Amino acid sequence: MKQGGTILPVLRRDLLVIVVAFAASLLLGWAINILRPVPVAFPYQSRETRALQGLERTEKEPPELPLEAVQRAVGSAVFIDAREPFFFEEGHLPEAVNFPVSAIIERRLPSLPADRNQRLIVYCSGGDCEDSRIIARALSALGFENVFVFRGGWEEWVEARP
Amino acid sequence: MGGMGGGEAVIARLALAGLLILAGTLKLPDPLGFADGLAAFHLLPAWAITPLAAGIPIFEILAGGGLISRRFRTAGALASCGLTAAFVVFYGWAFLSGRDVTCSCFGNLELFQVSTTTGLLRAALLLALAAWVAARAYFPPANSANQPSSGTGKGCH
Numbered sequence: 001m002k003q004g005g006t007i008l009p010v011l012r013r014d015l016l017v018i019v020v021a022f023a024a025s026l027l028l029g030w031a032i033n034i035l036r037p038v039p040v041a042f043p044y045q046s047r048e049t050r051a052l053q054g055l056e057r058t059e060k061e062p063p064e065l066p067l068e069a070v071q072r073a074v075g076s077a078v079f080i081d082a083r084e085p086f087f088f089e090e091g092h093l094p095e096a097v098n099f100p101v102s103a104i105i106e107r108r109l110p111s112l113p114a115d116r117n118q119r120l121i122v123y124c125s126g127g128d129c130e131d132s133r134i135i136a137r138a139l140s141a142l143g144f145e146n147v148f149v150f151r152g153g154w155e156e157w158v159e160a161r162p
Numbered sequence: 163m164g165g166m167g168g169g170e171a172v173i174a175r176l177a178l179a180g181l182l183i184l185a186g187t188l189k190l191p192d193p194l195g196f197a198d199g200l201a202a203f204h205l206l207p208a209w210a211i212t213p214l215a216a217g218i219p220i221f222e223i224l225a226g227g228g229l230i231s232r233r234f235r236t237a238g239a240l241a242s243c244g245l246t247a248a249f250v251v252f253y254g255w256a257f258l259s260g261r262d263v264t265c266s267c268f269g270n271l272e273l274f275q276v277s278t279t280t281g282l283l284r285a286a287l288l289l290a291l292a293a294w295v296a297a298r299a300y301f302p303p304a305n306s307a308n309q310p311s312s313g314t315g316k317g318c319h
Contacts, residue, residue: 010236010300013237014236014240015240016232017228017237018237018240018241019238021221024220024224025217025218025221025224026216026217027217027245028220029193029213029216029218029219030213030216030217031218033193033212033216037192040193040194040212040215040216041212042195042209042213043208043209043211043212044197044201044208044209044211044215046201047201058214064219083262085177087277090277102198105236113234124262125261125262126260128204128260128261129261129262135186148288160252
């Protein structure tokens with residue numbers, strides 16, 4: 001590219017190259033995906049769909065608990081942390097068991113209480129995080145009768161700390 | 163050598179190329195992990211996630227290869243700007259939405275699993291690097307040692 005010359009022709013050429021390369025990448029990626037032993041589904045299936053596949057489906061949404069009820073439950077309920085291990089290791093509720101959605105998709109269940117009536121309170125980061133609801137539904141499908149969701153999650157727990 | 167300016171540009175370009183190729187290579191074996199990461203941002207429709215999860219890693223490798231080559235250097239630089247800008251948008255959206263997201267942008271190695279805030283900073287730094295590399299590729303200094311049209315020039319290697 002010459003000094004002082006317009007870059008427009010170069011830019012046009014580059015944009016064409018990029019479009020062709022991107023299209024070729026999508027096609028090649030698609031072909032590779034089809035040839036995989038376990039291809040990624042099209043259209044994409046959410047983690048919730050994959051997690052609950054094969055489990056007895058329940059239409060009942062798990063009840064939610066406010067922060068105060070969760071704070072009172074320390075020592076009596078078992079907290080289930082639905083976040084990925086990286087976030088769990090940064091901090092979690094007292095004695096929480098890490099049970100991310102990826103674990104249930106891969107059927108790697110953590111050590112869960114033997115008593116199916118044990119109160120379980122599931123949480124994730126808070127806000128728009130849906131993983132707690134997914135894990136709660138999976139736990140219900142696995143036979144646990146007393147499952148709740150702490151919607152405020154880790155964020156609300158941390159904000160309430162003195 | 164074309165002086166410190168040329169050397170810095172080469173190092174930056176090769177570092178960016180290396181990062182892109184690494185990112186693409188790490189994502190290739192696990193498209194489902196990357197698809198879940200893209201879905202977690204809640205920005206893309208379901209029909210777009212699978213093809214993008216399958217294709218973006220390959221595009222990253224091509225962009226990195228373009229940065230290394232002579233012929234496609236400017237195209238590689240522009241593509242890297244587009245890629246990094248897209249991830250700034252994605253992470254920025256997650257940050258504003260208060261979501262904890264790991265996009266698996268560098269595969270599933272625990273070393274590269276970062277929080278939303280760190281991911282946003284990482285993407286922003288990469289965008290700044292890509293923009294600087296692109297600026298140097300399109301507007302090389304007025305120095306005969308750095309004229310890419312002549313092949314290399316002394317300052318380019």
